[in-house]
Amino acid sequence: MSRWKTIALPGWGRRDRAPQTAARPERVAEVRAAVADGVAAAGGVLARGRGRSYGDQAVNGTGRLILMERLDRILSFDEGTGIAVCEAGVTFADLMRVFLPKGWLVPVTPGTAFATLGGAVANDVHGKNHDRVGSFGDHTAWLRLLLPSGETLRAAPDENPDVFAATIGGCGLTGVILEVAVRLVRTPSRTMRVAERRIRDLDDFFAAFVAARDTATHSVGWIDALAQGGAMGRGILETGEIADHDPAPPVPPRPRRVPVEFPGFALTPLSVGLFNAVYRRRVPEGGRERAVPMERFFYPLDSLLDWNRIYGRRGFHQFQCVIPDADARAGVGRLLEAISAARAASFLAVLKTLGGEGRGMLSFPMRGYTLALDLPHGSGIPDLLARLERITLDHGGRIYLAKDSALSADGFAAMHPRLGDFRAVLSRLDPDGRLSSDMARRLRIREDAA
Amino acid sequence: MTGETWLILGASSAVARAFARAAAERGDAVLLAGRDGDDMARTAADLRTRFGTPAGVLPFDAADTDSHAAFVAAARQATPGTLNVFLAFALMPDQTAMETDVALALACIRTTYLGAVSVLAHLAPVLEAQGRGRVVVLGSVAGDRGRLPNHIYGSAKAGLHAYAQGLRARLHRKGVTVTTVKPGFLDTAMTWGLPVPLAAPPDACARACLDAAARGREVLYFPWFWLGIMTIIRAIPERIFKRLSI
Numbered sequence: 001m002s003r004w005k006t007i008a009l010p011g012w013g014r015r016d017r018a019p020q021t022a023a024r025p026e027r028v029a030e031v032r033a034a035v036a037d038g039v040a041a042a043g044g045v046l047a048r049g050r051g052r053s054y055g056d057q058a059v060n061g062t063g064r065l066i067l068m069e070r071l072d073r074i075l076s077f078d079e080g081t082g083i084a085v086c087e088a089g090v091t092f093a094d095l096m097r098v099f100l101p102k103g104w105l106v107p108v109t110p111g112t113a114f115a116t117l118g119g120a121v122a123n124d125v126h127g128k129n130h131d132r133v134g135s136f137g138d139h140t141a142w143l144r145l146l147l148p149s150g151e152t153l154r155a156a157p158d159e160n161p162d163v164f165a166a167t168i169g170g171c172g173l174t175g176v177i178l179e180v181a182v183r184l185v186r187t188p189s190r191t192m193r194v195a196e197r198r199i200r201d202l203d204d205f206f207a208a209f210v211a212a213r214d215t216a217t218h219s220v221g222w223i224d225a226l227a228q229g230g231a232m233g234r235g236i237l238e239t240g241e242i243a244d245h246d247p248a249p250p251v252p253p254r255p256r257r258v259p260v261e262f263p264g265f266a267l268t269p270l271s272v273g274l275f276n277a278v279y280r281r282r283v284p285e286g287g288r289e290r291a292v293p294m295e296r297f298f299y300p301l302d303s304l305l306d307w308n309r310i311y312g313r314r315g316f317h318q319f320q321c322v323i324p325d326a327d328a329r330a331g332v333g334r335l336l337e338a339i340s341a342a343r344a345a346s347f348l349a350v351l352k353t354l355g356g357e358g359r360g361m362l363s364f365p366m367r368g369y370t371l372a373l374d375l376p377h378g379s380g381i382p383d384l385l386a387r388l389e390r391i392t393l394d395h396g397g398r399i400y401l402a403k404d405s406a407l408s409a410d411g412f413a414a415m416h417p418r419l420g421d422f423r424a425v426l427s428r429l430d431p432d433g434r435l436s437s438d439m440a441r442r443l444r445i446r447e448d449a450a
Numbered sequence: 451m452t453g454e455t456w457l458i459l460g461a462s463s464a465v466a467r468a469f470a471r472a473a474a475e476r477g478d479a480v481l482l483a484g485r486d487g488d489d490m491a492r493t494a495a496d497l498r499t500r501f502g503t504p505a506g507v508l509p510f511d512a513a514d515t516d517s518h519a520a521f522v523a524a525a526r527q528a529t530p531g532t533l534n535v536f537l538a539f540a541l542m543p544d545q546t547a548m549e550t551d552v553a554l555a556l557a558c559i560r561t562t563y564l565g566a567v568s569v570l571a572h573l574a575p576v577l578e579a580q581g582r583g584r585v586v587v588l589g590s591v592a593g594d595r596g597r598l599p600n601h602i603y604g605s606a607k608a609g610l611h612a613y614a615q616g617l618r619a620r621l622h623r624k625g626v627t628v629t630t631v632k633p634g635f636l637d638t639a640m641t642w643g644l645p646v647p648l649a650a651p652p653d654a655c656a657r658a659c660l661d662a663a664a665r666g667r668e669v670l671y672f673p674w675f676w677l678g679i680m681t682i683i684r685a686i687p688e689r690i691f692k693r694l695s696i
């Protein structure tokens with residue numbers, strides 16, 4: 001029998017703070033015991049990492065959660081292959097701390113180092129270099145899964161390949177991920193040479209990205225989502241190359257913390273618009289170049305701990321979708337129009353390019369442009385999110401489940417042509433549907449489409 | 451490499467694991483001792499991968515006191531440099547369960563007190579012969595006063611505190627320090643799901659233990675404010691205390 005605790009464990013957007021029932025095993029034997037308990041419980045069971053997915057993906061309101069954060073050991077590292085075998089609770093921060101000084105880098109990292117590798121697999125996360133290297137699943141050599149039956153299974157591209165493809169991006173629904181073997185790459189330094197330039201409008205952005213895709217290893221665009229009309233899409237394009245050597249002994253940035261929730265009136269179109277304008281102007285007219293520690297380039301928000309409190313008590317949503325290349329300019333334009341028309345105060349929106357499909361049956365990436373932004377919760381927001389879903393579907397796009405809190409079950413099914421394959425694997429690995437989550441129920445991931 | 455080795459008794463607990471990491475990060479070797487061999491092998495692999503320091507595993511059962519002589523001999527053999535000891539094991543069953551099941555109460559005392567005294571008694575001559583080294587004994591604020599909700603475990607820890615005091619005097623004469631750390635509530639598997647306020651992170655406790663050992667501190671409360679809390683709790687007259695359920 002595991003010990004269970006009743007505790008509020010919302011997604012990163014802090015929307016649903018209802019208490020949940022969670023175990024926090026410290027040993028693999030305790031994970032097994034918790035899974036055995038959890039599969040017998042009403043509502044089923046789900047593993048959760050550090051809770052960095054925004055919506056209800058790592059939430060299991062009627063069932064049980066198994067917090068994997070204490071399973072954080074790096075079990076081996078092979079200098080010949082670059083493969084690091086890690087327990088699922090190891091974070092990107094751990095990988096950076098341990099391997100950067102040895103000259104090794106994880107080739108794909110999400111925008112926060114606090115995410116776990118288990119979560120990285122479950123979301124097939126991508127970074128600012130997706131065009132070049134693909135997503136996390138492309139660098140996963142193998143993984144070990146604990147099934148609801150209590151059996152463990154190793155999956156790799158050439159070993160239980162369908163289980164592997166279902167688990168990459170599979171929202172944790174194929175089993176509890178126990179171990180992840182990730183292939184690291186050598187890095188000559190832990191410094192990023194970053195070039196920033198101002199972008200006038202959306203056309204300017206797309207032109208800049210077309211060039212950056214071929215020339216830059218890392219690229220990311222920051223858009224002032226409140227700018228309308230001719231200024232719509234204005235922002236900053238940031239590109240990054242790993243430096244040949246470190247200019248000086250690198251100093252890891254010291255994080256600060258948002259001490260309290262901001263009151264609801266703190267974020268208005270005026271205050272956020274002001275922030276966005278200042279953010280853009282910090283880059284001089286002619287652009288600038290500088291060398292920064294990699295962590296600061298990869299994880300700009302990690303230096304502000306608990307930044308999600310800025311959105312106050314009501315919490316926020318994050319919306320992220322990808323639109324295929326051919327339709328991207330039109331689709332992103334319509335998305336930005338809908339957002340600015342709704343006057344939904346949002347800090348910077350992020351625009352990036354993606355290179356192609358992921359290995360997972362439910363992987364998010366496809367070749368195209370991805371737009372991401374925060375939307376503080378408010379009365380008009382559910383309608384706005386529904387409009388954004390419609391626009392995404394109209395342009396052949398897909399919504400990122402790591403961020404999602406509002407997608408409809410029909411929209412989800414329409415975005416995932418391999419959903420049938422995924423369901424077939426689930427019915428084999430988890431015939432009684434003992435693994436579940438609020439997201440799985442909302443999107444009817446298990447049931448056949450009605 | 452520092453030439454120091456930490457023998458970590460009860461190496462699967464969260465505090466012990468954090469202590470092993472903190473010691474290995476400093477360059478010390480560690481020898482993990484406990485019952486869950488698979489778990490300790492994982493921790494040892496983690497320490498070698500992260501820090502490149504030697505990390506080994508020895509099977510150890512605190513309750514099986516007959517095995518302790520051979521265990522200590524094996525630990526000595528596996529330690530090339532200076533042997534240091536971090537004693538982190540304990541068994542804390544539910545108090546009310548122990549009140550109805552006396553065998554469970556005795557199991558708590560057997561592991562938490564008898565097991566600790568036994569292994570430390572076997573280690574003491576080795577440490578004396580070595581003429582240096584550090585011992586950290588993980589006690590508990592529960593041992594500072596017999597409180598209604600946790601007094602069987604508390605009595606075992608109280609006994610352990612008294613034993614550690616005497617051992618401190620004995621080993622002090624041979625240049626070995628003994629540090630008793632009394633943590634308040636720690637945020638570990640032991641307290642998960644229990645109504646405990648102010649649960650402190652185990653890695654902070656582990657660093658405090660290592661630091662206290664390096665300074666040769668005698669007694670450390672962690673976090674520090676527990677010294678104040680326990681001073682007040684100890685000061686309450688028994689006539690009143692018996693009516694309380696704190």
